[in-house]
Amino acid sequence: MQFQEATTLEEKLNVMKIMSERFFARAAKVDVEASFPFENIEELKASGYTQLTLPKEFGGEEITLYELVRLQEQIAIGDGATALSIGWHMGILKNLAEKRIWSEEVYKRIVEDVKKGALLNGAASEPQTGSPTRGGKPTTTATKTGKGWVLNGRKTFTTMSPVLDYFIVSASVIDSDVVGNFLVRRSLPGVEIEETWDSIAMRGTGSHDLVLKDVVVESEDFVERFVPGKKSANGWMLHIPACYLGIAQAAQKYAIAFAKSYSPNSISGTISDIPTVQQRIGEMELTILEAKHFLYSVAKQWDSSTEEERLRLNAELGAVKHSVTNKAFHVVDLAMRVVGARSLSQQNPLQRYYRDVRAGLHNPPMDDMTIQILAKKAIASN
Ligand SMILES: Cc1cc2nc3c(=O)[nH]c(=O)nc-3n(C[C@H](O)[C@H](O)[C@H](O)COP(=O)(O)OP(=O)(O)OC[C@H]3O[C@@H](n4cnc5c(N)ncnc54)[C@H](O)[C@@H]3O)c2cc1C
Structure with a gap:
C-alpha cells in the first residue's frame, strides 16, 4: 500500500x-x-x-x-x-x-x-557562527549582480546533502544589514559538497559541508528576509523530538525483548522476572508515556490554533524539544542498564541508539535557550 x-x-x-x-x-x-x-x-x-x-x-x-x-x-x-x-x-x-x-x-x-x-533542506549552520539559533550573522555572503545574486561561503551540518535537490542557504547581503534565505539548486555551477561528516552520532545523515563558490542565483530565489536568532514559532521543528522519541522506543523494545529471553543460570526463568529489571522497564514506560503525551498535546494544540495563537506557543515548542529529547536520552540509558555489558557490543543496536540520541542535544533549540525563554515567561506572568 x-x-x-x-x-x-x-x-x-x-x-x-x-x-x-x-x-x-x-x-x-x-x-x-x-x-x-x-x-x-x-x-x-x-x-x-x-x-x-x-x-x-x-x-x-x-x-x-x-x-x-x-x-x-x-x-x-x-x-x-x-x-x-x-x-x-x-x-x-x-x-x-x-x-x-x-x-x-x-x-x-x-x-x-x-x-x-x-x-530540500536548510543550510544555516556555519563554522564561524555555530548554531544559527544563537543569533550570529551568516558569514556566507550574497552580492547583488545584474542577473540576481552571487553567493559565497561554507555551510556545515548540511543534513541529507548526498541527495538534496535544493539547499535553503542563509546569507548576509554584502555592505548591508540584510540577512535572508536563498534557494540554491544543487545543479548550479559552484555548488560543491565536501564530505566532512565524521560524527559518531547520526552517522547516516550525510551532514557534510556545502561549499558555495560564486554561485549565481536568480533575483526571485532570494526567498525570505529574517533577523538572525529571531524566527517565529515553528511547529514543524517538532520532527526533532519525534525522532529522538522513536529512537527511545526502539531501545525500549530491544531491552524488553532481551529481558524476556535472557535466562542466566543463576535464576530460573528470565531476567524480566527480577524486580530491579522490572523497575527499569517500568521507568522506561513511564518516561515514554510522559514524552508522548507532551509531544502529542502540543502538536495538536498547534494544529487547532490560529496563526496569532501559534506565535504564543514558542515556549511550549521549546519545552517539548527539551523534555522529550532528554527523556529519550534517559530511556536509552535505562535500556542499556537492563541489557548490561552486551549493550556496548558493536553488534548491538543499543550502542547506536546511545550515540544517535546524543545528537538531539545539538539540534535546535538548545536546552539553555529554552530554559531562558521559560524563565522569562514565568517571571513575566507571575
Ligand atoms: C545530526 C545533526 C544534524 C544537523 N542538521 C542540520 C541541518 O540540516 N542544517 C543546519 O543548518 N544545521 C544542522 N545542524 C546543526 C545544528 O543546528 C547546530 O548548528 C550545530 O549542532 C552546532 O550547534 P552547537 O550548539 O554545537 O554550536 P555552537 O553554536 O558553536 O555552540 C558551541 C557551544 O558554545 C556555546 N555557545 C555558543 N554560542 C553561544 C551563545 N551565543 N550563547 C551561549 N552559549 C553559546 C554553547 O555552550 C554550545 O554548546 C545539525 C546538527 C546535528 C548534530
Missing part, C-alpha cells in the same frame, strides 16, 4: 511501520560505514511520503503536525538518521504551506518539483 491509498492515520502508520522495519535492517551497515541510507530515501519518495505536507490546493495531503510527528516517530523506530534527514524536508514544506513566506511563483515551482521527487 502507498500513502495515497492510506486514508486514515492508522493506515499511514501501518505503511510506515513496514518501511521502518526495512530501515532497521539497513541501519547498522550505514552506521558502521558512515554512508547514507539512499535506499530508504528512495523508498520514502516512491511511497509518496515526501509529498504529504504539501497543501491540498496543490494536490498534496496537508497532513497535520500531529500526523507528521507520529509518522516521523515511526521512521525513527527503524532508523534515527533516516528520520532526522527526511524530517527536515517534511517540516520545511509544512512550514511553507502554513506561512507562505515565499513568493507564489517560486513556491509553486518548488511544489511541482517536490511532486516529482525533489528534496
Whole structure:
C-alpha cells in the first residue's frame, strides 16, 4: 500500500511501520560505514511520503503536525538518521504551506518539483557562527549582480546533502544589514559538497559541508528576509523530538525483548522476572508515556490554533524539544542498564541508539535557550 491509498492515520502508520522495519535492517551497515541510507530515501519518495505536507490546493495531503510527528516517530523506530534527514524536508514544506513566506511563483515551482521527487533542506549552520539559533550573522555572503545574486561561503551540518535537490542557504547581503534565505539548486555551477561528516552520532545523515563558490542565483530565489536568532514559532521543528522519541522506543523494545529471553543460570526463568529489571522497564514506560503525551498535546494544540495563537506557543515548542529529547536520552540509558555489558557490543543496536540520541542535544533549540525563554515567561506572568 502507498500513502495515497492510506486514508486514515492508522493506515499511514501501518505503511510506515513496514518501511521502518526495512530501515532497521539497513541501519547498522550505514552506521558502521558512515554512508547514507539512499535506499530508504528512495523508498520514502516512491511511497509518496515526501509529498504529504504539501497543501491540498496543490494536490498534496496537508497532513497535520500531529500526523507528521507520529509518522516521523515511526521512521525513527527503524532508523534515527533516516528520520532526522527526511524530517527536515517534511517540516520545511509544512512550514511553507502554513506561512507562505515565499513568493507564489517560486513556491509553486518548488511544489511541482517536490511532486516529482525533489528534496530540500536548510543550510544555516556555519563554522564561524555555530548554531544559527544563537543569533550570529551568516558569514556566507550574497552580492547583488545584474542577473540576481552571487553567493559565497561554507555551510556545515548540511543534513541529507548526498541527495538534496535544493539547499535553503542563509546569507548576509554584502555592505548591508540584510540577512535572508536563498534557494540554491544543487545543479548550479559552484555548488560543491565536501564530505566532512565524521560524527559518531547520526552517522547516516550525510551532514557534510556545502561549499558555495560564486554561485549565481536568480533575483526571485532570494526567498525570505529574517533577523538572525529571531524566527517565529515553528511547529514543524517538532520532527526533532519525534525522532529522538522513536529512537527511545526502539531501545525500549530491544531491552524488553532481551529481558524476556535472557535466562542466566543463576535464576530460573528470565531476567524480566527480577524486580530491579522490572523497575527499569517500568521507568522506561513511564518516561515514554510522559514524552508522548507532551509531544502529542502540543502538536495538536498547534494544529487547532490560529496563526496569532501559534506565535504564543514558542515556549511550549521549546519545552517539548527539551523534555522529550532528554527523556529519550534517559530511556536509552535505562535500556542499556537492563541489557548490561552486551549493550556496548558493536553488534548491538543499543550502542547506536546511545550515540544517535546524543545528537538531539545539538539540534535546535538548545536546552539553555529554552530554559531562558521559560524563565522569562514565568517571571513575566507571575
Ligand atoms: C545530526 C545533526 C544534524 C544537523 N542538521 C542540520 C541541518 O540540516 N542544517 C543546519 O543548518 N544545521 C544542522 N545542524 C546543526 C545544528 O543546528 C547546530 O548548528 C550545530 O549542532 C552546532 O550547534 P552547537 O550548539 O554545537 O554550536 P555552537 O553554536 O558553536 O555552540 C558551541 C557551544 O558554545 C556555546 N555557545 C555558543 N554560542 C553561544 C551563545 N551565543 N550563547 C551561549 N552559549 C553559546 C554553547 O555552550 C554550545 O554548546 C545539525 C546538527 C546535528 C548534530
